Amino acid sequence: MTASSSISIAIVGSGGAGALTTVNLLLEAASAAGWHGLFTRTLGPQIRGGEAAGLLRLATHPVDCLPDQFDLIIGIDWLNAHRFGSEIKAGPQTLVISDPRGGEPPPMVTESGARVVEIEMKEIAKSISGGRPNMIALGIASRLLGFGVEQVFALIAKRLGGKGTSAMEASRAGIKAGFEAAKGVRFEAQLEKPVPGEVRRWLLSGNEAAALGAIRGGVRFAAAYPITPATEILEWLSPNLAKVGGVLLQAEDELAAINMIIGASYGGTPSLTATSGPGLSLMIEAIGLATAAEIPIVVIDVMRGGPSTGIPTKSEQTDLNIAIYGLHGDAPHLVLAPQSVSDSLFTTQWATYLAEALQSPAIVLSDQFMGQSRAAIERPADVAFIGARSVATSISGGYKRYAMAPGGISAMALPGMPGGQYTADGLTHTERGIPTSGAADHLAQLDKRRDKLERFNYGDHWASIEGTGDIAIVTWGSLTGAAREAAARAAADGLNVRLIAPRLLSPVQPERFAAALEGIARLLVVEQTHSGQFLRYLRAHYDLPAKTRALNRPGPLPITAGEIHRAIIDWR
Amino acid sequence: MSGPTTRHACKPGDYKSELKPIWCPGCGDYHVLMSFTRAFAQLGLPSENIAVVSGIGCSSRIPAYTNCYGFHGVHGRSLALAAGLKVTRPDLTVIVASGDGDGYSIGGNHFLHACRRNIDMTYVVMDNRIYGMTKGQPSPTTEPEFDTALTPGGTGVAPFHPLVVALASGANFIARCFSGAPNETADILAEAIRHPGFSFVEVLSPCVTFRPDEKDWKEMVRPASVPETSDQGKAARRLMTDDGFNIGILYRGHRPPLQPAIGGAGVELSELEKDFEL
Numbered sequence: 001m002t003a004s005s006s007i008s009i010a011i012v013g014s015g016g017a018g019a020l021t022t023v024n025l026l027l028e029a030a031s032a033a034g035w036h037g038l039f040t041r042t043l044g045p046q047i048r049g050g051e052a053a054g055l056l057r058l059a060t061h062p063v064d065c066l067p068d069q070f071d072l073i074i075g076i077d078w079l080n081a082h083r084f085g086s087e088i089k090a091g092p093q094t095l096v097i098s099d100p101r102g103g104e105p106p107p108m109v110t111e112s113g114a115r116v117v118e119i120e121m122k123e124i125a126k127s128i129s130g131g132r133p134n135m136i137a138l139g140i141a142s143r144l145l146g147f148g149v150e151q152v153f154a155l156i157a158k159r160l161g162g163k164g165t166s167a168m169e170a171s172r173a174g175i176k177a178g179f180e181a182a183k184g185v186r187f188e189a190q191l192e193k194p195v196p197g198e199v200r201r202w203l204l205s206g207n208e209a210a211a212l213g214a215i216r217g218g219v220r221f222a223a224a225y226p227i228t229p230a231t232e233i234l235e236w237l238s239p240n241l242a243k244v245g246g247v248l249l250q251a252e253d254e255l256a257a258i259n260m261i262i263g264a265s266y267g268g269t270p271s272l273t274a275t276s277g278p279g280l281s282l283m284i285e286a287i288g289l290a291t292a293a294e295i296p297i298v299v300i301d302v303m304r305g306g307p308s309t310g311i312p313t314k315s316e317q318t319d320l321n322i323a324i325y326g327l328h329g330d331a332p333h334l335v336l337a338p339q340s341v342s343d344s345l346f347t348t349q350w351a352t353y354l355a356e357a358l359q360s361p362a363i364v365l366s367d368q369f370m371g372q373s374r375a376a377i378e379r380p381a382d383v384a385f386i387g388a389r390s391v392a393t394s395i396s397g398g399y400k401r402y403a404m405a406p407g408g409i410s411a412m413a414l415p416g417m418p419g420g421q422y423t424a425d426g427l428t429h430t431e432r433g434i435p436t437s438g439a440a441d442h443l444a445q446l447d448k449r450r451d452k453l454e455r456f457n458y459g460d461h462w463a464s465i466e467g468t469g470d471i472a473i474v475t476w477g478s479l480t481g482a483a484r485e486a487a488a489r490a491a492a493d494g495l496n497v498r499l500i501a502p503r504l505l506s507p508v509q510p511e512r513f514a515a516a517l518e519g520i521a522r523l524l525v526v527e528q529t530h531s532g533q534f535l536r537y538l539r540a541h542y543d544l545p546a547k548t549r550a551l552n553r554p555g556p557l558p559i560t561a562g563e564i565h566r567a568i569i570d571w572r
Numbered sequence: 573m574s575g576p577t578t579r580h581a582c583k584p585g586d587y588k589s590e591l592k593p594i595w596c597p598g599c600g601d602y603h604v605l606m607s608f609t610r611a612f613a614q615l616g617l618p619s620e621n622i623a624v625v626s627g628i629g630c631s632s633r634i635p636a637y638t639n640c641y642g643f644h645g646v647h648g649r650s651l652a653l654a655a656g657l658k659v660t661r662p663d664l665t666v667i668v669a670s671g672d673g674d675g676y677s678i679g680g681n682h683f684l685h686a687c688r689r690n691i692d693m694t695y696v697v698m699d700n701r702i703y704g705m706t707k708g709q710p711s712p713t714t715e716p717e718f719d720t721a722l723t724p725g726g727t728g729v730a731p732f733h734p735l736v737v738a739l740a741s742g743a744n745f746i747a748r749c750f751s752g753a754p755n756e757t758a759d760i761l762a763e764a765i766r767h768p769g770f771s772f773v774e775v776l777s778p779c780v781t782f783r784p785d786e787k788d789w790k791e792m793v794r795p796a797s798v799p800e801t802s803d804q805g806k807a808a809r810r811l812m813t814d815d816g817f818n819i820g821i822l823y824r825g826h827r828p829p830l831q832p833a834i835g836g837a838g839v840e841l842s843e844l845e846k847d848f849e850l
């Protein structure tokens with residue numbers, strides 16, 4: 001069989017089996033060798049321990065989505081694996097390595113026609129002093145993926161260097177034993193060699209990327225209330241903000257977190273908080289305050305299954321409605337969505353820039369899949385989007401905080417500036433910030449806040465628009481990667497497909513969207529919701545072709561490139 | 573208090589805005605405003621270096637009536653907003669103004685944590701034992717038998733004791749004032765502002781419209797008979813047995829305020845990327 005440009009592997013094990021560590025090491029080994037990769041954890045409901053699987057896709061090109069099917073599945077054990085077995089798709093091409101003492105593979109795997117090879121990983125581990133089954137699995141995977149054992153040893157030395165020689169020796173012995181055990185196992189999938197001479201590789205999660213993007217964009221204050229799957233953003237920011245002269249404050253709840261960042265930003269410091277659906281719900285009232293008082297803030301919502309507590313550890317795109325429409329009153333604000341782990345950096349940085357430039361709250365809709373996946377990527381380019389709000393200078397008498405300036409953006413006085421004293425207010429106010437219930441003032445300020453967002457030139461970053469043809473896939477957020485891959489497969493079939501994925505969800509861009517739809521006769525709308533929130537949003541704001549279809553499903557099962565591809569092909 | 577020490581020759585009038593308050597004639601809050609401006613003048617603070625932050629309620633309208641920087645935020649969240657402001661702008665003098673509904677009911681949780689956090693700011697609650705702005709519903713300090721349209725015959729629920737809560741939660745300075753004595757209130761406010769950390773000043777401020785009975789407060793208040801203490805145990809006993817009308821500084825603690833290091837050049841942003849490089 002010929003080598004392909006991507007390969008995928010899942011390692012399954014119950015708590016403590018070390019499945020996730022193994023996959024992480026494979027990702028590191030592969031990215032050190034120059035491949036790209038994406039590593040997603042899937043966990044059961046237990047806080048610690050319980051069942052876990054590490055899903056890994058390696059490729060010669062950037063990977064932003066999981067595969068339709070796994071080439072290799074290693075079950076260190078299968079205890080409770082049925083709880084998420086449906087997320088680990090197998091097929092007749094799949095090789096399953098199973099420890100016969102670790103229970104039965106779930107029906108999803110056995111009924112797929114996959115070839116099962118039994119290797120006694122636990123027994124082999126027992127024969128090694130301090131041996132662990134996951135190191136056996138690592139050895140097996142390394143051999144099957146074509147990594148040299150020395151390559152993996154070098155990585156282990158780097159990773160476990162501090163853990164003492166006996167731990168290291170046990171790991172090396174385990175890897176070696178696994179390597180031996182896999183000898184003669186037929187595995188046909190092969191990964192092409194990485195493109196040589198590529199740039200520096202980074203390994204990071206979408207949450208980390210978003211946090212770095214925020215700092216690059218100028219954020220120097222964050223307020224934090226932990227919530228899955230957003231916590232890593234806050235945990236990364238805490239030490240790193242301190243390194244650049246900023247600070248993170250832990251809040252007593254999300255109501256406090258959002259108000260803390262409004263206070264800090266009022267004082268002149270670009271500010272951010274990160275949360276998930278339940279927290280965003282609590283923040284909504286104050287986001288409206290920031291809209292009315294024109295205080296720039298950034299709120300990252302790493303979406304998870306909802307409503308209510310929902311599925312905290314699984315991805316969904318169901319906060320679209322609340323992010324765009326959740327505020328009471330007419331409250332225009334920015335809503336943006338990154339499209340991959342790598343793009344989480346850019347989009348969060350851009351959101352910070354836009355929030356500052358437009359003196360508006362910006363909600364960044366990431367999701368659990370993107371936020372918690374670790375990717376091996378090329379170092380994202382430096383971009384020039386550094387937040388800089390219009391600050392009042394030389395204030396002379398009768399300062400008007402909310403003056404009807406051209407473009408709707410009025411210069412902001414910061415506490416400490418003589419003559420700039422004003423009271424920021426959620427009450428409807430005059431140009432001077434004085435409370436009023438007058439119709440004319442109300443209308444004038446509503447116009448101002450609408451116009452400043454609508455008249456701004458967002459440039460080409462507003463969306464990813466790729467490809468030609470008269471059929472288009474419209475999607476957003478982390479599904480962009482799967483849609484892009486589906487379009488590429490269709491192109492390989494000889495069918496040109498356009499991809500349209502808006503990064504800027506609010507304010508809407510009717511002219512740009514219409515231009516993107518030029519020549520499109522059929523439109524496939526792809527989203528991870530039950531109710532079709534994105535389709536309704538598109539219908540509300542844009543003219544869609546008569547032939548518009550939806551491919552939508554709630555979490556936790558991701559929509560794969562294969563499904564999107566099939567939907568396109570079947571429509572032909 | 574931290575912040576600029578430059579003292580101007582200031583008059584209370586320098587701290588008043590030209591805005592006419594919406595308050596009812598005779599409302600206690602007029603006197604609280606007077607005490608604010610007198611305290612600021614006493615301290616000689618440049619008005620642009622003071623930020624007055626509030627929530628929602630009659631009492632919370634106070635920021636715009638001063639000539640300082642102000643923030644009239646959402647109901648109950650002023651302490652959080654002020655915390656974000658103060659940690660990032662330690663050069664400012666931050667005053668938080670609230671009411672018994674705003675501060676003790678909807679904002680109750682933030683009260684506990686602001687005391688505990690002990691960021692250098694002064695928290696002034698104008699307690700009229702009623703929701704004035706929404707026209708007369710009981711607050712957490714309303715007497716159980718007080719009759720309202722929402723709670724005919726009274727709530728039957730005992731009021732809570734904000735000063736005890738403040739002490740137990742770690743407030744660094746606790747005082748009670750009466751709005752009808754603006755000079756004494758101004759003195760105590762100035763002292764509260766000067767004192768480092770979280771200073772809590774409850775001001776009995778009658779709502780003449782929905783609590784006309786509170787006009788009698790001027791007969792009921794009295795200077796606290798014992799001097800202020802720094803002993804938490806003593807303060808706890810005194811505050812627990814207090815009838816709510818002892819006026820003065822009641823507790824002065826010496827916990828260091830929370831002020832994380834901020835500013836400075838810091839490292840190059842490229843340093844942060846090292847986390848991600850292979």
Ligand SMILES: Cc1ncc(C[n+]2csc(CCOP(=O)(O)OP(=O)(O)O)c2C)c(N)n1
Nearest residue numbers: 628629630631647671672673674703704705
């Ligand atoms: C979220 C929210 N809920 C309710 C209200 C209505 N509301 C406005 S002021 C207020 C009570 C204010 O009471 P207090 O803080 O004692 O102020 P006072 O008017 O007595 O000075 C309420 C309930 C609101 N503005 N926001």
Ligand code: SF4
Nearest residue numbers: 596599630704779780
């Ligand atoms: S209702 Fe009461 S608290 Fe409000 S302004 Fe009138 S007197 Fe003052």
Ligand SMILES: [Mg+2]
Nearest residue numbers: 671672700702
């Ligand atoms: Mg009140």
